[in-house]
Amino acid sequence: MNKEQLDFHKTRRHEFSRLMGEDSIAIIFGNTHINKSYDANYNFRQHKNFYYLTGFLEADSVLMLSQNGIKYFDYDRKKETVSKEILFVQEKDETKETWTGVRLGADKVKQELGIADAKDNFDLPDFLNYNLFKGYKRLFINFADLISLTGEIKEFATQFVDGLRSLAPSIQILDSSFILGKMRRRKTTYELKLMQCAADISANSFNETLKKIKPGMAEYQVQANLEYHYKFNGSSDNAYPPICASGNHANILHYEENNDTLKEGDLILIDSGAEYDYYCSDITRTFPVSGKFSKEQKEVYEIVLDANKQCIKKAKEGVKFDDLKNFCDKVLAEGMASKGILKNKKLYKKYTIHGVGHHIGLDTHDAVPYRLNKELDDKLVVGDVITIEPGLYFPIGSKDIPKKYWGIGVRVEDDVVIGKNGCLNLTKNAVKEIDDIEKLMAESKQ
Ligand SMILES: [Mn+2]
Numbered sequence: 543m544n545k546e547q548l549d550f551h552k553t554r555r556h557e558f559s560r561l562m563g564e565d566s567i568a569i570i571f572g573n574t575h576i577n578k579s580y581d582a583n584y585n586f587r588q589h590k591n592f593y594y595l596t597g598f599l600e601a602d603s604v605l606m607l608s609q610n611g612i613k614y615f616d617y618d619r620k621k622e623t624v625s626k627e628i629l630f631v632q633e634k635d636e637t638k639e640t641w642t643g644v645r646l647g648a649d650k651v652k653q654e655l656g657i658a659d660a661k662d663n664f665d666l667p668d669f670l671n672y673n674l675f676k677g678y679k680r681l682f683i684n685f686a687d688l689i690s691l692t693g694e695i696k697e698f699a700t701q702f703v704d705g706l707r708s709l710a711p712s713i714q715i716l717d718s719s720f721i722l723g724k725m726r727r728r729k730t731t732y733e734l735k736l737m738q739c740a741a742d743i744s745a746n747s748f749n750e751t752l753k754k755i756k757p758g759m760a761e762y763q764v765q766a767n768l769e770y771h772y773k774f775n776g777s778s779d780n781a782y783p784p785i786c787a788s789g790n791h792a793n794i795l796h797y798e799e800n801n802d803t804l805k806e807g808d809l810i811l812i813d814s815g816a817e818y819d820y821y822c823s824d825i826t827r828t829f830p831v832s833g834k835f836s837k838e839q840k841e842v843y844e845i846v847l848d849a850n851k852q853c854i855k856k857a858k859e860g861v862k863f864d865d866l867k868n869f870c871d872k873v874l875a876e877g878m879a880s881k882g883i884l885k886n887k888k889l890y891k892k893y894t895i896h897g898v899g900h901h902i903g904l905d906t907h908d909a910v911p912y913r914l915n916k917e918l919d920d921k922l923v924v925g926d927v928i929t930i931e932p933g934l935y936f937p938i939g940s941k942d943i944p945k946k947y948w949g950i951g952v953r954v955e956d957d958v959v960i961g962k963n964g965c966l967n968l969t970k971n972a973v974k975e976i977d978d979i980e981k982l983m984a985e986s987k988q
Pocket of ligand 1: 824931
């Protein structure tokens with residue numbers, strides 16, 4: 543881990559401890575393995591909040607934090623010790639490491655992760671039973687994740703949950719997610735660099751994939767092209783399952799089957815993003831399968847692209863997320879009316895369906911609180927990263943829409959960083975102008 547990353551996680555731990563306040567302690571469980579079938583597990587992915595605080599990628603780890611310090615009897619040093627941060631990790635084990643990979647071990651935590659103290663994770667139950675709850679008023683814990691723990695950590699956690707009952711009258715037990723969500727909302731310079739990497743990998747992969755699209759291809763082959771470029775360029779995972787929705791499938795917002803065949807004259811809507819160092823990107827582009835938009839497809843696309851560009855222009859500090867959504871709907875509704883697609887403007891919501899966007903960061907739909915929250919109203923602030931993704935959807939059978947538009951679904955989505963006087967578009971390299979799309983597709987056919 544380089545110094546910049548070490549400093550980032552360190553400042554996150556300090557800030558979290560500060561926000562918890564005095565007389566508080568936090569126990570944050572990392573992820574454990576999730577079984578796929580029989581003796582095979584899913585690929586291990588660290589819990590995002592745990593990652594945010596530590597940068598540590600091993601399973602079965604637990605972080606303890608307290609501003610006042612955590613008192614415990616250290617049997618190695620044979621004296622009472624106080625520590626503001628302790629990481630519990632898997633113990634070193636030659637046999638197990640031969641099968642499942644090298645473990646960092648408690649001895650190297652300070653040097654590698656910059657966390658002051660470390661213990662083997664089997665020390666945890668003792669720690670919880672005998673040393674922990676002396677003089678604390680508040681315990682912060684990631685409750686929702688506690689339930690899904692597996693393996694050895696599940697045993698510790700079960701004992702711990704049992705113990706909570708006897709603690710409950712004397713200590714306030716709180717979920718750690720809210721404070722962490724608030725912290726995760728504003729991205730630091732370090733995080734924005736990683737998000738730009740994720741966005742660049744995705745944008746370039748979209749441009750490369752665009753060149754391969756042609757009638758007769760399977761949607762999963764479009765997906766394979768994207769994923770090849772993600773992985774090849776250093777992405778560790780998809781940010782979410784890619785949506786490669788041709789024709790009328792584009793009108794199902796979370797279509798993930800990707801098993802149909804691309805047909806001449808149809809559009810294909812691709813909503814996908816690479817993850818880079820656990821940070822997500824989220825792009826949607828809509829391309830003509832044959833390389834040229836039809837007249838009707840072009841009309842719909844132009845309205846959506848216009849809304850995308852106008853909203854990006856408007857997004858800056860102080861603008862309310864809800865106002866941005868209303869503005870977006872207005873542009874879409876007026877666009878539909880002016881082109882004679884929708885006569886009764888009042889019905890626009892049936893065809894715009896979703897909001898203008900969402901926060902993005904370590905999660906695609908970033909786990910941050912906003913909207914309808916008195917403490918944090920929905921005004922955008924510097925360092926927010928949001929998606930802007932207007933769409934129009936005309937499924938086959940849409941009553942209020944002329945038949946020639948049926949089966950068209952268009953969305954254009956970018957990821958932007960909110961600044962004081964405007965925003966920075968992280969995904970601007972993914973082509974979205976009609977001329978650029980058609981030109982790239984024509985070039986690739988020569
Ligand atoms: Mn999105």
